[in-house]
Amino acid sequence: xxxxxxxxxxxQIVLELDKYIVGQAQxxxxxxxxxxxRYRRQQLPFVEREDILPKNILMVGxxxxxxxxxxxxxxxLARAPFIKVEATKFTEVGYVGRDVESMIRDLAxxxxxxxxxxxxxxxxPEAERRAIERIVEMIDDxxxxxxxxxxxxxxxxxxxxxxxxxxxxxxxxxKRAARHESILTELLAGKHDSMILEIYVEESSxxxxxxxxxxxxxxxxxxxNQLASPFPSKHVARKITVSEARVSMxxxxxxxxxxxxxxxxxxxxxxxxxxxxxxxxxxKVAGKSGSSGPDVSREGVQRDxxxxxxxxxxxxxxxxxxxxxxxxxxxxxxxxxKPSDLIPELQGRLPIRVQLESLxxxxxxxxLFEPKNALTRQYQRLLExxxxxxxxxxxxxxxxxxxxxxxxxxxxxxxxxRLHTVMERLxxxxxxxxxxxxxxxxxxTAEKVRGRLDKVVRESSRSxxxx
Numbered sequence: 001x002x003x004x005x006x007x008x009x010x011x012q013i014v015l016e017l018d019k020y021i022v023g024q025a026q027x028x029x030x031x032x033x034x035x036x037x038r039y040r041r042q043q044l045p046f047v048e049r050e051d052i053l054p055k056n057i058l059m060v061g062x063x064x065x066x067x068x069x070x071x072x073x074x075x076x077l078a079r080a081p082f083i084k085v086e087a088t089k090f091t092e093v094g095y096v097g098r099d100v101e102s103m104i105r106d107l108a109x110x111x112x113x114x115x116x117x118x119x120x121x122x123x124x125p126e127a128e129r130r131a132i133e134r135i136v137e138m139i140d141d142x143x144x145x146x147x148x149x150x151x152x153x154x155x156x157x158x159x160x161x162x163x164x165x166x167x168x169x170x171x172x173x174x175k176r177a178a179r180h181e182s183i184l185t186e187l188l189a190g191k192h193d194s195m196i197l198e199i200y201v202e203e204s205s206x207x208x209x210x211x212x213x214x215x216x217x218x219x220x221x222x223x224x225n226q227l228a229s230p231f232p233s234k235h236v237a238r239k240i241t242v243s244e245a246r247v248s249m250x251x252x253x254x255x256x257x258x259x260x261x262x263x264x265x266x267x268x269x270x271x272x273x274x275x276x277x278x279x280x281x282x283x284k285v286a287g288k289s290g291s292s293g294p295d296v297s298r299e300g301v302q303r304d305x306x307x308x309x310x311x312x313x314x315x316x317x318x319x320x321x322x323x324x325x326x327x328x329x330x331x332x333x334x335x336x337x338k339p340s341d342l343i344p345e346l347q348g349r350l351p352i353r354v355q356l357e358s359l360x361x362x363x364x365x366x367x368l369f370e371p372k373n374a375l376t377r378q379y380q381r382l383l384e385x386x387x388x389x390x391x392x393x394x395x396x397x398x399x400x401x402x403x404x405x406x407x408x409x410x411x412x413x414x415x416x417x418r419l420h421t422v423m424e425r426l427x428x429x430x431x432x433x434x435x436x437x438x439x440x441x442x443x444x445t446a447e448k449v450r451g452r453l454d455k456v457v458r459e460s461s462r463s464x465x466x467x
Contacts, residue, residue: 010036013077020073020373021066022366022416027354030057031070034327034352035078038274041325053324056309056349058282059331060339061356064415067331071278074329080274081111081267087330088284090301100304104314107275108321111267119263120254127257131249135242136183138197140176143183193243200237201248264318275326279305283332286341302343309349359415364401367416368392375423379431386434388442390427395446400426403453410457426452 008016013032014025021028034057041052059067068084075082085103120127186192240248285301308314311324330350332339339353359367368376369392376392383390392400404418424431426449430442 008035008077016077017070017073020371021069022363022370023359024061024066024070024356027059027061027066027070027356030059030352030354031074031329034329035074038080038327042273053311054327055352056328057330057352057354058339058347058350059329059354059356060334061331062335062358062413062415063333064413064417065356065359066416067333067356068280071280071329071331074276074278078276080276081107081114081271082276082278083107083110084278084280087279087281087301087332090285090304100301100308101314103277103279104271104308104321104323104326105316107277107326108268108271108316108318111271111275112264112318115263115267115270116258119258120251123254123257124250127254128250130253131246132184132187134249134253135197135246136180136187138199138245139183139187139192139195139242140180142195142197187242193241195242196239197242197245198237198239199245199248201252268316268319268321271326272322273325277326277328279328279330281332282330282342283334283337283339286332286334286337286339299343302346306345306349309346358413361401361405364404364416364419365397367419368397368400375419379423379427383430383434388430388434388437388440390430390442390444392444393446396444396449399446399449399453403449403457406457422453425456 010029010032013035014028017028017031034055037054041049044052059070061067071084075084083103083106085106089098090100090102091098183192285298308323309328311322313320313322315321328350339347342350368374376397380390400419400422404422407422408414408418426444430437
């Protein structure tokens with residue numbers, strides 16, 4: 001059940017994460033408590049609320065154990081502005097690249113999209129009604145184009161004909177309403193879905209320009225609704241089916257019914273009070289002082305992160321955004337560097353440190369079938385589209401997990417990502433031949449798995465068989 005995040009207890013949050021992530025109980029608990037504390041803080045009086053700052057988290061663990069997956073699932077759980085950014089994208093102020101303040105601008109943009117979507121959902125029924133009325137009118141006009149025009153009989157005595165007579169009479173409103181009602185019934189039944197209509201849609205002409213800002217090179221979107229610019233919006237004609245036009249028109253009507261200024265104000269408040277930023281690959285900017293060459297800006301990026309995480313005000317195109325109460329969750333593998341290589345001030349701003357555990361063979365076995373998006377289930381669904389049904393015995397799953405573990409031990413340990421490569425090698429022939437294969441039901445046993453993977457594992461040190 002997809003509940004708003006404020007209705008989920010820490011235990012319920014962990015249960016939701018358990019559906020997709022195997023193990024890592026400590027990391028799940030830390031994240032669940034941090035999310036629940038957001039809700040608890042919102043229940044306090046405003047004066048007390050301002051004094052309670054988020055406890056930022058640093059997740060440390062080898063690659064392929066679930067750090068990034070936790071971020072992905074949090075984004076789906078949290079009914080709050082959420083972005084995931086890579087620390088490797090940032091450079092110190094003065095170097096070509098993105099400055100750290102850009103992630104706050106991205107968070108503000110994410111909040112605007114979130115609030116806009118919520119507001120559009122509130123007016124969706126009325127927008128749908130208006131859109132359907134427009135479509136009925138257009139279908140009626142298309143039908144009437146093909147109908148012969150019935151001219152009324154008139155007296156040819158020119159004295160009785162008005163000089164303003166055009167030969168046409170206005171249509172009976174009741175007759176037109178009845179025709180619209182009939183078209184509406186047919187439209188809702190799907191009878192006109194394949195009919196082609198010509199509609200005018202607004203073509204976005206907001207350009208993205210690369211400009212030099214005080215923080216470095218940035219992409220700036222010009223909001224033509226706010227400024228009188230040389231890039232005016234224009235409407236272009238498109239020929240699309242009724243079913244496509246319905247979606248486009250509902251969206252268009254919903255946008256007309258919402259107030260953009262109030263959306264932006266609310267979005268900035270949401271970003272400030274409930275925003276979450278997942279800062280991945282933080283270990284890539286960790287390094288000992290005194291380095292030179294391409295690593296020269298690493299420590300500079302850390303210094304630039306300090307005021308953002310501690311609390312500052314960043315200018316965005318939607319208004320100034322304070323970062324005091326934004327929750328930061330940083331993560332890194334720290335293969336080469338150590339968390340202690342981060343500058344002490346940054347370590348202090350990430351007070352909760354969580355160590356993620358390396359995965360073992362039993363974890364690989366669980367990853368193959370337990371999660372909702374289990375790897376074996378993904379391949380089964382893909383091959384079902386070709387009419388091929390595959391299955392795995394319990395012993396086959398054990399063998400796949402064992403081979404993945406062996407290759408990780410012989411070569412670089414890339415965690416659960418090794419399962420992707422092993423599964424691709426195992427199913428390579430079936431995936432290639434599925435459209436023409438005669439055998440539509442295939443069961444993988446332990447013997448078949450060993451036959452496919454034995455040679456690959458034995459010669460995994462060779463580049464041609466590298467996993």
